[in-house]
Amino acid sequence: MLKSLDDPKSIVRRGYDLVSAAYRADDADDGVYAEWLHALEKQVAPGSPVLDLGCGCGVPVARRLAQRFAVTGIDLSPVQIARARKLVPAAIFLCADMSTVQFPDESLAAITCLFALIHLPLEEQPALLRNVRRWLRPGGLLLATLGHRAWTGLEKDWLGVKGGDMWWSHADIATYRRWLADAGLRVEGETFVPEGTGGHTFVLATRQGSVVTAVAARNGAQPGQSARRALQASARVPSLRQVSTIGSRRALRSEEAPNGAALRSRSCARAPL
Numbered sequence: 001m002l003k004s005l006d007d008p009k010s011i012v013r014r015g016y017d018l019v020s021a022a023y024r025a026d027d028a029d030d031g032v033y034a035e036w037l038h039a040l041e042k043q044v045a046p047g048s049p050v051l052d053l054g055c056g057c058g059v060p061v062a063r064r065l066a067q068r069f070a071v072t073g074i075d076l077s078p079v080q081i082a083r084a085r086k087l088v089p090a091a092i093f094l095c096a097d098m099s100t101v102q103f104p105d106e107s108l109a110a111i112t113c114l115f116a117l118i119h120l121p122l123e124e125q126p127a128l129l130r131n132v133r134r135w136l137r138p139g140g141l142l143l144a145t146l147g148h149r150a151w152t153g154l155e156k157d158w159l160g161v162k163g164g165d166m167w168w169s170h171a172d173i174a175t176y177r178r179w180l181a182d183a184g185l186r187v188e189g190e191t192f193v194p195e196g197t198g199g200h201t202f203v204l205a206t207r208q209g210s211v212v213t214a215v216a217a218r219n220g221a222q223p224g225q226s227a228r229r230a231l232q233a234s235a236r237v238p239s240l241r242q243v244s245t246i247g248s249r250r251a252l253r254s255e256e257a258p259n260g261a262a263l264r265s266r267s268c269a270r271a272p273l
């Protein structure tokens with residue numbers, strides 16, 4: 001019993017089961033997401049397959065995207081998924097750990113992962129970004145919320161919900177930029193959204209043709225330079241490329257969490273607590 005409580009993914013799953021309604025009302029508006037979803041909508045053809053990783057209760061992201069696209073949502077919390085199925089009947093929702101799900105290569109036009117990657121243990125996050133790139137069609141889009149400052153931790157009774165403990169794990173933004181580049185995802189737009197004394201970074205990125213090409217380009221590789229040299233260089237030189245900024249800075253509502261966590265289980269079946 002104690003072990004499952006100590007497991008970050010069990011904490012996150014149980015936490016969202018408990019705080020689901022406190023985190024997001026059934027009729028919440030698009031809020032801080034609106035302009036980013038608009039940016040994505042402009043670039044993705046109607047009817048395209050779109051995946052929402054860590055979709056929560058489906059509101060507002062899947063609700064809005066399902067009006068134009070064929071949306072699949074994945075979430076670890078059975079309560080979040082049950083609400084999503086009720087609130088957004090036009091989309092498909094699966095209760096699963098995003099770090100273990102699989103989709104066919106180049107099968108998705110866009111992937112959203114909003115305030116959710118930061119609930120995975122840091123060591124699982126680069127692999128998820130590589131999967132995202134693999135699942136995206138060439139030129140496909142990733143819209144994600146990333147950490148800004150490195151921070152891993154737990155909050156007790158989050159959002160004032162008794163027993164609703166929550167766990168997060170953020171890398172700093174320079175590390176996320178490097179992970180994205182190394183995965184073959186090119187940042188097209190980035191905005192810091194402050195929250196309390198910290199904040200998060202919204203990123204819109206596109207899938208590059210190949211990881212080696214993307215990393216080589218990031219390092220200014222010359223024609224003829226070997227892929228291995230380009231990749232070695234990338235390990236030494238952090239990406240500090242200036243990116244364009246879209247959207248204005250706006251405070252998140254208090255229920256739009258900080259941080260992120262992880263679990264080790266592979267399904268949403270409740271662990272014996």
Ligand SMILES: C[S@@+](CC[C@H](N)C(=O)[O-])C[C@H]1O[C@@H](n2cnc3c(N)ncnc32)[C@H](O)[C@@H]1O
Nearest residue numbers: 016054055056075076077097098114115116119
């Ligand atoms: C802060 S909520 C954000 C929900 C939604 N993306 C939004 O922005 O409104 C984070 C969601 O990610 C889910 N989540 C956390 N870790 C996950 C994992 N390993 N696999 C799938 N979902 C996960 C949580 O259950 C929760 O519903």
